[in-house]
Amino acid sequence: MKKLTEAEINQKVEIKNLLADGLIRERMLALGFTKGAVLEVVRKGPLNDLTLYNVRGTMIALRSEESQLIEI
Template sequence: MKKLSDAKVGDYVKVIQNDAQDSLKERFLALGLTNGANIEVLRNGPKNNLTVFRIRGAMIALRKEESKYIEII
């Protein structure tokens, strides 16, 4: 499956599953990363470790280590 960390700048993707555990999963849910959520990849941060996404109208920055838990199509 494709992960959110694989998405490129300019892509529009949809969440199909949140594979995170415990507090990280709760954080993702609070940020709007729920099944079916549409995400736009806006830009990469320094050293390509951080990526900025538009999720439900809000701009959210996630590290690659975090975004690898989100499955997308």
């Protein structure tokens, strides 16, 4: 499966699975990164470390290590 970090700018993708556990999983679920949610990649930061996503009308930035835990 592809990871969220592989998505391109302006691409809309659907979340298939969360690989995170513990507090990181709870945080992602609270922010709207749930199975079946559609999100758009808005912008990638310098060195592709931070990426801005539009999730259910809210802009949320994730670090690349967090985005690696989301399958699309």
